[in-house]
Amino acid sequence: xxxxxxxxxxxxxxxxxxxxxxxxxxxxxxxxxxxxxxxxxxxxxxxxxxxxxxxxxxxxxxxxxxxxxxxxxxxxxxxxxxxxxxxxxxxxxxxxxxxxxxxxxxxxxxxxxxxxxxxxxxxxxxxxxxxxxxxxxxxxxxxxxxxxxxxxxxxxxxxxxxxxxxxxxxxxxxxxxxxxxxxxxxxxxxxxxxxxxxxxxxxxxxxxxxxxxxxxxxxxxxxxxxxxxxxxxxxxxxxxxxxxxxxxxxxxxxxxxxxxxxxxxxxxxxxxxxxxxxxxxxxxxxxxxxxxxxxxxxxxxxxxxxxxxxxxxxxxxxxxxxxxxxxxxxxxxxxxxxxxxxxxxxxxxxxxxxxxx
Amino acid sequence: xxxxxxxxxxxxxxxxxxxxxxxxxxxxxxxxxxxxxxxxxxxxxxxxxxxxxxxxxxxxxxxxxxxxxxxxxxxxxxxxxxxxxxxxxxxxxxxxxxxxxxxxxxxxxxxxxxxxxxxxxxxxxxxxxxxxxxxxxxxxxxxxxxxxxxxxxxxxxxxxxxxxxxxxxxxxxxxxxxxxxxxxxxxxxxxxxxxxxxxxxxxxxxxxxxxxxxxxxxxxxxxxxxxxxxxxxxxxxxxxxxxxxxxxxxxxxxxxxxxxxxxxxxxxxxxxxxxxxxxxxxxxxxxxxxxx
Numbered sequence: 001x002x003x004x005x006x007x008x009x010x011x012x013x014x015x016x017x018x019x020x021x022x023x024x025x026x027x028x029x030x031x032x033x034x035x036x037x038x039x040x041x042x043x044x045x046x047x048x049x050x051x052x053x054x055x056x057x058x059x060x061x062x063x064x065x066x067x068x069x070x071x072x073x074x075x076x077x078x079x080x081x082x083x084x085x086x087x088x089x090x091x092x093x094x095x096x097x098x099x100x101x102x103x104x105x106x107x108x109x110x111x112x113x114x115x116x117x118x119x120x121x122x123x124x125x126x127x128x129x130x131x132x133x134x135x136x137x138x139x140x141x142x143x144x145x146x147x148x149x150x151x152x153x154x155x156x157x158x159x160x161x162x163x164x165x166x167x168x169x170x171x172x173x174x175x176x177x178x179x180x181x182x183x184x185x186x187x188x189x190x191x192x193x194x195x196x197x198x199x200x201x202x203x204x205x206x207x208x209x210x211x212x213x214x215x216x217x218x219x220x221x222x223x224x225x226x227x228x229x230x231x232x233x234x235x236x237x238x239x240x241x242x243x244x245x246x247x248x249x250x251x252x253x254x255x256x257x258x259x260x261x262x263x264x265x266x267x268x269x270x271x272x273x274x275x276x277x278x279x280x281x282x283x284x285x286x287x288x289x290x291x292x293x294x295x296x297x298x299x300x301x302x303x304x305x306x307x308x309x310x311x312x313x314x315x316x317x318x319x320x321x322x323x324x325x326x327x328x329x330x331x332x333x334x335x336x337x338x339x340x341x342x343x344x345x346x347x348x349x350x351x352x353x354x355x356x357x
Numbered sequence: 358x359x360x361x362x363x364x365x366x367x368x369x370x371x372x373x374x375x376x377x378x379x380x381x382x383x384x385x386x387x388x389x390x391x392x393x394x395x396x397x398x399x400x401x402x403x404x405x406x407x408x409x410x411x412x413x414x415x416x417x418x419x420x421x422x423x424x425x426x427x428x429x430x431x432x433x434x435x436x437x438x439x440x441x442x443x444x445x446x447x448x449x450x451x452x453x454x455x456x457x458x459x460x461x462x463x464x465x466x467x468x469x470x471x472x473x474x475x476x477x478x479x480x481x482x483x484x485x486x487x488x489x490x491x492x493x494x495x496x497x498x499x500x501x502x503x504x505x506x507x508x509x510x511x512x513x514x515x516x517x518x519x520x521x522x523x524x525x526x527x528x529x530x531x532x533x534x535x536x537x538x539x540x541x542x543x544x545x546x547x548x549x550x551x552x553x554x555x556x557x558x559x560x561x562x563x564x565x566x567x568x569x570x571x572x573x574x575x576x577x578x579x580x581x582x583x584x585x586x587x588x589x590x591x592x593x594x595x596x597x598x599x600x601x602x603x604x605x606x607x608x609x610x611x612x613x614x615x616x617x618x619x620x621x622x623x624x625x626x627x628x629x630x631x632x633x634x635x636x637x638x639x640x641x642x643x644x645x646x647x648x649x
Binding site: 140141142167168169171172173175177178179181182183184185192193196197225227228241242245 | 540546557564637638642
């Protein structure tokens with residue numbers, strides 16, 4: 001794997017810049033206006049009017065004004081709006097995947113094209129066994145595809161001449177059932193990526209890991225083994241482990257499926273918080289429609305097997321979001337739209353008697 | 358002691374602390390007392406059957422009282438007891454052979470099993486031959502062992518190694534195959550190359566199975582050792598048992614058998630402790646009631 005220094009200048013700056021946030025902030029009046037606007041928006045779940053976006057740009061696009069929520073520091077204001085990241089766009093073009101199962105060939109994915117914008121949270125929703133995970137495996141490089149091309153930015157991951165992508169730290173997967181190595185402590189898990197890549201020394205990696213874990217509220221569990229902490233904590237550790245590599249894309253395969261609904265809601269906010277902090281594209285597979293709309297900039301509703309996008313839903317509720325969004329009228333509208341589209345496919349899948357692959 | 362305290366920084370639990378904790382819990386649990394009752398029942402019925410009622414076939418069997426008296430006798434009737442240097446020579450020779458055989462079997466079996474599980478090509482080349490050799494009993498190898506190896510020691514050690522090697526290799530292979538596919542995938546995602554995946558994922562992931570294999574391996578090592586010693590050699594517990602039979606010294610047979618039992622049990626415990634030491638993550642998970 002030819003992965004030279006993967007720490008981008010932006011990421012390096014982010015590392016350094018943390019803590020010296022408010023020094024060159026925007027004018028004070030703007031600060032206060034912004035803070036008020038944010039408060040109001042989070043309180044009433046107002047839809048984006050573009051005003052906040054404008055303010056962000058006015059304040060330099062870089063710095064969060066004083067009074068903004070604690071997690072909106074550094075460059076995150078920029079990322080809080082989708083499409084600002086310069087890297088991490090995934091272009092899926094006419095991808096086919098045929099499995100050779102015992103009962104014959106199974107067309108899991110057929111002529112699937114999907115554009116995922118750099119820095120957005122794209123939620124992939126579809127009935128069980130529709131081939132969403134197949135798509136994820138193709139991007140991650142776990143499986144080959146039988147047709148089409150997948151690009152990450154301008155680099156071809158897999159295509160006609162190269163059916164299988166090379167797994168690498170620019171596209172890190174967070175697995176359905178979790179894949180923290182149980183024989184390594186949480187800290188060892190988190191430092192694993194940079195250490196095996198030879199990117200950081202042990203001390204540097206540990207320092208960075210401690211910082212990131214503390215930011216994610218994982219301060220006390222560094223020396224515990226994954227088996228000793230709760231499943232919610234494990235998930236967060238795994239996401240931090242992925243982000244340690246400054247990936248362009250985070251591939252999440254129903255990561256919160258096994259969690260109870262309370263833990264899940266905490267995890268959603270934690271994920272958003274982590275997302276606002278780290279400029280990264282998120283490809284998120286889920287069954288949970290509420291989760292899809294709450295987290296995503298866009299929701300791709302997939303057809304039942306063979307899998308292709310049926311409908312692309314723009315979630316025009318502005319980020320940053322918090323849980324008050326769930327009760328807003330716009331959320332309900334979007335929910336209704338999604339439910340109808342998904343239900344149709346779910347019925348088809350049920351009638352076809354498809355089982356999960 | 359001070360050094361130990363220093364190296365065990367706050368928040369980390371040392372192996373010794375774990376041991377003390379587990380031992381004190383074990384003492385407070387019913388487990389040891391149930392074992393005592395079990396032993397009492399076993400020895401009690403043996404005593405009653407052979408020495409009190411002299412029940413049918415048990416009449417010619419030495420009873421536990423007779424065996425213990427002989428075992429602890431400074432002037433043993435049949436020449437073997439805790440007070441004779443010969444007894445320790447037998448124990449020591451057997452122990453040495455088992456130790457060498459166990460080390461050889463582990464040294465060969467663990468890498469072989471890891472590669473069997475890891476590489477499909479390697480498995481397809483070698484596993485069928487391995488599976489054909491495996492059912493051949495140790496005793497069937499005795500003539501070949503004597504022809505192939507010179508001296509008294511090496512044939513016995515070879516025979517002892519065989520069964521242990523099979524157990525270790527097979528369990529190690531199963532261990533590798535038991536590893537959740539997500540772990541090597543996650544490691545590849547994080548930028549690990551093939552060798553790093555082997556070192557950081559395959560080896561530790563297979564460790565629980567490897568240690569199961571090593572415990573079985575230790576058991577079968579004693580098993581085949583005694584068989585091998587009955588055939589060749591001039592010292593060792595197997596030899597002691599066999600020669601006592603020939604010389605009609607029945608209590609000594611049982612002294613030999615019980616010695617094998619005790620030393621074998623102790624060596625299995627040592628293997629288990631070594632496993633716990635190397636797999637702290639499992640010990641700590643289980644101590645919490647197993648979150649996974």
